[in-house]
Amino acid sequence: MAYLSISNVSKQFGDTTVVDNFNLDIEKGEFVSFLGPSGCGKTTTLRMVAGFEIPTTGQIMLDGSDITDVAPNQRNVGMIFQSYALFPNMTVAQNIAFGLRVRKETDDMVKQRVQEMIALIHLEEHANKYPFQLSGGQQQRVSLARALAIHPQVLLLDEPLSALDAKIRVSLRAEIRSIQKSLGITAIFVTHDQEEALSISDRVVVMNVGEMEQVGTPFEIYNFPKTSFVANFVGSLNTSKATVVDPAGGILDMNGIRVHSESGVQGKKKGDVVMVAIRPERFSFSWEGKKENVTEGTVENITFLGSVVRVQLLIGGIKFNMDTFNRPSLTLPKIGEKCEVTFSSKAVLILDD
Amino acid sequence: MKLKFKSLWSWIWFLIGTLYFILPLYATLDFSLRMERDTIGFKAYRVAFADPKFVETFARSNILAVITIIVSIILIVPTAYWVRLRLPQARRIVEFITLLPFVIPAIILVFGMIRVFSTPVRIPFTDIILIQPLTTLIVNKFHLGTYILIVAGYMILALPYMYRAVDTGMRTVDVRTLTEASQSLGANGFTIMWHVILPNIRASLLSGALLTYAIVVGEVVLASFLGLDTFGPYLFLLGQHRAYEPSALTFVAFLLTWAAMGIIQLVSGEQGQTAGAH
Structure with missing residues (x-):
């Protein structure tokens, strides 16, 4: 059985179907990207995995447990947002420690884990700075460390690079991929940037108007598009x-x-x-x-x-x-x-x- | 040349505006210092502060202000948060309600309150009393019911200022994303409110609190009609019987307000930095 299984999931807002019969199995340690234009339902699908939206129909299973109706704070899922969503009143170290403090971990454990995470993102000299004192790229790295600190079962990334400039985007996506590989964490990455999706993913899910158009490796998606939408959208x-x-x-x-x-x-x-x-x-x-x-x-x-x-x-x-x-x-x-x-x-x- | 001319006019208008505000204040200060004939001194201030009634009413108003601020925060912060997060469609209705105190005079409010809360709630068409009037709630000679009523009234009067301050504060931080980020890290509603939302709107809370304080301490109508000895009615009565002391206290009140504004500026400046780049 797949580590994360999204089965027959649909989401409607009023009369509008935003996600229609979405089916996907993701293996442990896999990096999957949801790629598509604005309004294709990729973020809604991600938010359903995070628990911020409840599917109208369908089921989401994580490591054998049904999490379809589980509250977001009860799922062990880390999330990274486009706008970083760092707590402005907390330093880098306090931001990273937040999830661990919520879990009532011991002070020693929190301290050790925060140090590990700060080292992972190479921001040792910025531990006591506030988010406003960091660049966009640094803030997003802190956001990554904060999400990883709690040992999430799945890491969800909602267009995390969109707010960054082109150069930082390329270097940070490589860093995200490298960290994901080294930790072996399962990740879902939402983007509308085909280059980003193709360069970072094990598999890419191309979405259009709430439906999956094609699922495959970046090589398959680029070289063997099945529909004209995929062919036109990718490359x-x-x-x-x-x-x-x-x-x-x-x-x-x-x-x-x-x-x-x-x-x-x-x-x-x-x-x-x-x-x-x-x-x-x-x-x-x-x-x-x-x-x-x-x-x-x-x-x-x-x-x-x-x-x-x-x-x-x-x-x-x-x-x-x-x-x-x-x-x-x-x-x-x-x-x-x-x-x-x-x-x-x-x-x-x-x-x- | 045109620019210089414009700049000159700006300065002239600025000067006129400054004089408009400063002159009455200066006149009040000057008058308050002339209690003793042909001497400038602080006698009016000494007399005013020495009056035990001043201490009593000022302390009472301060306690009422603190209670009003605390209860307002407890009620308004979760409301504004919920409206912003889950009920954005209700925002207009809530905003309309918060603006009502601007169009309903305090005198109408207090009469309405007295009428509703000083009569018992009976079972319809009978004389059986279901709930005794709130104003008769007295604990150890302490008119608890009346105090509850006046705090509720103050909360209504301060509602437009407090709600707007809180709502503006929530607009400056992305409440929705911060909430979702906290939830994904395992936080419950209380943790999110206490550790994430409140610290990030503290400047707004402070400005709302200080505005509430200013309203409560100077309020006359509600206190007079509910028969409570607070600072507002005291100052009003003093003004009718004395000349110099009210001027002295008015000037002190101005200084207190300015100090409050200074604190708001200071704190909002600091928060502007911490909340700037999120």
Whole structure:
């Protein structure tokens, strides 16, 4: 049985269904991210695990116990908030000690645990400072230490990096992941930032309008999106309709261009229309070597994005983005020029919807 | 040039405003120092402070103020907290109720209270008394019922100030998130209130308490009609029979108010720092 099991959970506010029949099993020590746009129900699901919202239907089991209706202060769950939620009247050490004091731990135990936690987040010299004397990143680290001090069974992180600047965000997410791995704690991380979710998680749950769209490893989510929502939400993508020409051979007709897909078109008949997706980085110029799915396109625009150059191509009347690494030896066609591009049959994804 | 002209006008208006407030106060101080003919001295203050009635009424008003403040905090803090956390839709109604003392004069309030609480509660259509009137509740010659009534009245008069102060304090700290953070760490309602909410709104509580204090100590109508010897009616009576002592006491009252304002500034400044970046 899974360590944390969310079964058939739905949540309604009045007539609005915010979470609809959510099912997920999380193993002990796993780091799972809920990824989705605003209003997709990811935070509500997290809040149901924390106990701040009671599911309208369904059940939440933690380590074999039903916690669906258990009060938040009776669940052994640590939570980190976007706004840090540190107690302004308490120092760093007092904030970390709060949960232990509530549990009536001995003074020696509290002192020792606070020191351990402060060392864990490398804020030894700030122990006696108040939250307002710390930077955003430091405050969030204190919040992490405070949540971990009580030895929670699950750590819940509600967009903990959203209020931080880009550089701190990257370093802190690595720190969170490293601490989570070293302690072996089960964690659920809510974010709307796909890069964050993909870089930090063992598994990602992509959510949309209260429903789970896809669950998988970051590799699966990025490379094999099952729905057009996932494909579009995670990374940039070219999509187009195509007609099945040869179901067994995976041959499709995309606005007059013959395309071979290795992901297969099982269950489809000749003449069926399917949604095809190709990531921009899966295209390459045919002079670079690969000779599969070769087609001609007209360069409409070229944009430099630092390490990547994005080439906008018009292929068979459809606009496609192609990303190629920016290297000194790179030869680019001019705008308006025709060029041959190629993409492997593995790059052609057939979406469910 | 235009800016300098504007700045000059600002200073002129500031000066006029200052004179408007300072001159009457200066006149009161000056008058209070001239009890002895052709000499400036503190005789009015000595006489006023030496009056045992002053000590008695001032002490009584202070005790009533402290009780009013404590009971107000016990009632208003959980109410404001609950409205902010669980009943945001009730906020307008609660705010409307808290503003009622501004539109209902104290005289109406006291007559209403006397009418309701000085008559017994009977079983309808009979003469059987169910509850004796509150004003007849006397313990060892101490009119407990009347004191309960006056504290309740003071609480109503101070409600707009106390509620607003507490509510503003709760707005400056994110009450909901702090509550949820405390809950996730295992805290119960009492711990959250005592260790998290109250310390973080202490400046607001203090300003609400000092405003309540100012209202209670100077209040005349409720005390007069309920027949209690407090500082407000004493000062009023003194003003009708004496000339210099009321001026002296008025000036002292001003100093006390200023001291209270200073304390509010000091504490809210400190809390502003601790609660600043959350």
